[in-house]
Every structure is written in C-alpha cells, then in structure tokens.
Amino acid sequence: NDIKINRRYEAYEDTSMVYSQQWEKAQKLAREHLFKSQTRQKKYYEVTTKITKYNIGDYVLLKAPPAAGKLINRWNRPFQISRSFSDINYEIQHTENKKLKSVVHTNRLKLYIPRKQETTKEEERLQNLPENVE
Numbered sequence: 258n259d260i261k262i263n264r265r266y267e268a269y270e271d272t273s274m275v276y277s278q279q280w281e282k283a284q285k286l287a288r289e290h291l292f293k294s295q296t297r298q299k300k301y302y303e304v305t306t307k308i309t310k311y312n313i314g315d316y317v318l319l320k321a322p323p324a325a326g327k328l329i330n331r332w333n334r335p336f337q338i339s340r341s342f343s344d345i346n347y348e349i350q351h352t353e354n355k356k357l358k359s360v361v362h363t364n365r366l367k368l369y370i371p372r373k374q375e376t377t378k379e380e381e382r383l384q385n386l387p388e389n390v391e
Contacts, residue, residue: 309363311338311347316369319349319361335369 311317318332339358340348347366351357 308344309366309368310344311341311363311366311368313338313341316352316371317347317349317366318369320365320367332367335371 316335336349
C-alpha cells in the first residue's frame with residue numbers, strides 16, 4: 258500500500274469520451290434543426306413563387322444586371338426562346354443574330370408583348386373618314 262495510484266489520468270479518458278459523445282449529439286441535433294429549417298424555407302418558397310412556363314418560339318425580355326441610375330431600363334430587347342432544358346432553364350437567342358445564344362433562368366425572363374403602333378390624331382381622323390369623301 259505504499260504506492261498510490263493517481264486517478265487523474267483515468268478522469269481525462271472519461272472526459273474525452275464524454276466530450277466526444279456530447280459532440281456527436283450536438284452534431285446530430287444541428288443536422289436535424291438544419292433539415293427542419295430547410296424544409297420550412299422550401300415550403301414558403303413554393304407557396305410564394307410562381308414559375309412562368311414559356312414555349313419554344315416565344316419572345317421574352319431579359320432582365321439586365323443592376324446598374325447605376327434609377328431611370329435605366331432593366332429589361333433588354335426581345336429574345337426568342339430556342340430550347341427548353343427544364344421548366345426553369347431556357348436557351349434564348351438574339352432576334353437579329355441567331356448565333357448569339359445563352360442559357361438563362363426563368364426568374365430573369367418576362368414575356369414580351371409588342372406594343373400597338375401609335376397613331377396620331379390626324380391619322381385617326383383620316384382613317385375614320387367615309388370612303389366617298391375625297
């Protein structure tokens with residue numbers, strides 16, 4: 258009984274094992290919370306988002322990246338849809354130069370509706386005249 262055993266080293270082994278168990282438990286809990294959060298955000302996104310589907314041959318406007326200035330037009334000229342990769346990714350081509358193509362996400366596209374030709378009041382008056390009047 259002259260030799261005393263130092264239990265300090267065994268205590269370190271126990272704490273490291275407890276620490277690793279707590280670490281694994283914390284990681285598992287974090288993964289569960291992350292999954293729940295992602296699921297909640299996905300549901301919210303699906304409820305609030307409306308995906309517009311385009312057909313091949315449709316004319317669309319392309320949203321330009323933000324630039325300085327409030328009055329700058331954010332939508333670029335009409336492009337034509339040439340190919341559909343999915344409901345959200347489309348290949349568009351330039352209307353004048355068919356070789357210029359790019360793949361874009363549907364959130365950067367807007368259906369192009371051409372404007373009616375504006376007529377002046379004089380042109381309208383001439384169009385509404387009876388045919389017999391010269």
